[in-house]
Amino acid sequence: MIELEHLTKRYGEKLAVDGLTFTVRPGVVTGFLGPNGSGKSTTMRMMLGLDKPSSGEVRIDGKRYIDLKEPLRYIGGLLEARGVHPGRSAHNHLLCLAQSNEISPSRVNEVLDIVGLTSVAHKRSKGFSLGMGQRLGIAGALLGDPQVLLFDEPVNGLDPEGIHWIRNLIRDLADQGRTVFVSSHLMSEMALTADHLIVIGQGRLLADTTMADFITHNAHSFVRIRTPQPERLIAVLSAEGIGWDRGDEGSFEVSDVPAEQLGELAARHRLVLHELSPQRASLEEAFMRMTATSVEYHAHTPSENNGTASAGAPGAPPGAEPGSGPGSSGWGAHRKRGEGR
Numbered sequence: 191m192i193e194l195e196h197l198t199k200r201y202g203e204k205l206a207v208d209g210l211t212f213t214v215r216p217g218v219v220t221g222f223l224g225p226n227g228s229g230k231s232t233t234m235r236m237m238l239g240l241d242k243p244s245s246g247e248v249r250i251d252g253k254r255y256i257d258l259k260e261p262l263r264y265i266g267g268l269l270e271a272r273g274v275h276p277g278r279s280a281h282n283h284l285l286c287l288a289q290s291n292e293i294s295p296s297r298v299n300e301v302l303d304i305v306g307l308t309s310v311a312h313k314r315s316k317g318f319s320l321g322m323g324q325r326l327g328i329a330g331a332l333l334g335d336p337q338v339l340l341f342d343e344p345v346n347g348l349d350p351e352g353i354h355w356i357r358n359l360i361r362d363l364a365d366q367g368r369t370v371f372v373s374s375h376l377m378s379e380m381a382l383t384a385d386h387l388i389v390i391g392q393g394r395l396l397a398d399t400t401m402a403d404f405i406t407h408n409a410h411s412f413v414r415i416r417t418p419q420p421e422r423l424i425a426v427l428s429a430e431g432i433g434w435d436r437g438d439e440g441s442f443e444v445s446d447v448p449a450e451q452l453g454e455l456a457a458r459h460r461l462v463l464h465e466l467s468p469q470r471a472s473l474e475e476a477f478m479r480m481t482a483t484s485v486e487y488h489a490h491t492p493s494e495n496n497g498t499a500s501a502g503a504p505g506a507p508p509g510a511e512p513g514s515g516p517g518s519s520g521w522g523a524h525r526k527r528g529e530g531r
């Protein structure tokens with residue numbers, strides 16, 4: 191378990207981490223999300239004892255990092271894939287780490303095997319690709335067989351097979367009852383991997399919740415209906431007091447009513463449906479909605495730079511129209527409202 195209590199880090203004027211309090215629990219994969227510069231790496235460095243908090247503290251299974259004897263046996267971390275002496279082989283790099291933490295040298299070959307680097311174990315890491323460097327970093331994190339593991343952008347540089355491998359590894363580690371804390375900017379990957387989410391913005395905690403709740407509460411999910419009898423559908427929905435919006439290609443979008451209930455309603459009224467499909471909002475959409483006001487570094491499209499900037503909310507999701515950001519009239523406010531509402 192990792193416990194943060196009012197963890198704060200200041201670099202001069204910059205408050206990089208601002209009073210974070212949360213707990214990362216064992217047995218689940220906890221994702222760590224935040225826009226660029228929001229303080230994720232700084233937080234992870236403090237968890238690994240690589241940076242000293244300005245105030246507050248981190249406890250690893252109840253102990254501060256500096257009080258851990260042979261810390262690699264308690265916590266392993268992948269922070270920077272290239273934190274290896276380029277002239278040293280993968281084997282020697284891991285052997286040095288093992289020796290300084292009283293870890294058996296035989297464990298070096300075990301972790302090299304786990305990450306698939308056995309065949310290049312005695313080659314200098316200077317010639318390693320980004321993906322091989324990433325695998326070596328993961329081997330280092332696993333070396334002490336720790337109960338707590340941190341991975342900062344673990345799929346960075348990995349090919350599809352490597353991404354699949356790390357996804358399964360992370361899942362297995364959590365299934366073994368370990369505490370697994372993972373940051374990634376790849377929302378699709380995070381959606382597949384994490385059970386729980388910690389979201390920060392400008393160093394502050396924005397959410398500490400399950401993946402499912404995060405998406406439900408921060409993005410718009412709905413059921414799409416297509417019918418060759420649109421007038422009858424409108425009449426049936428209106429009679430039931432069910433609101434609807436117009437969607438693409440003549441479809442209707444209904445929020446807050448399960449697809450099963452809509453299907454039964456249509457059947458009762460002998461209404462022909464060509465589509466009845468629940469549309470689950472994506473993690474990316476939920477993340478962008480939640481962090482829209484915490485994004486520090488905004489990119490601009492060339493047209494914006496030509497003075498034809500859209501009036502959309504800063505940081506609003508691609509395609510969002512003016513007034514669709516948080517603080518406007520709510521989710522989906524930019525979409526065409528049906529007469530049924």
Ligand SMILES: Nc1ncnc2c1ncn2[C@@H]1O[C@H](COP(=O)(O)OP(=O)(O)OP(=O)(O)O)[C@@H](O)[C@H]1O
Pocket residue numbers: 201204205206224225226227228229230231232233
């Ligand atoms: N050593 C440092 N000295 C000064 N400022 C720093 C230092 N390390 C980080 N910062 C600043 O602290 C803030 C948080 O940085 P951090 O790298 O933790 O963010 P991040 O969420 O990991 O970003 P990214 O997603 O881009 O990797 C940034 O404004 C960064 O410039």
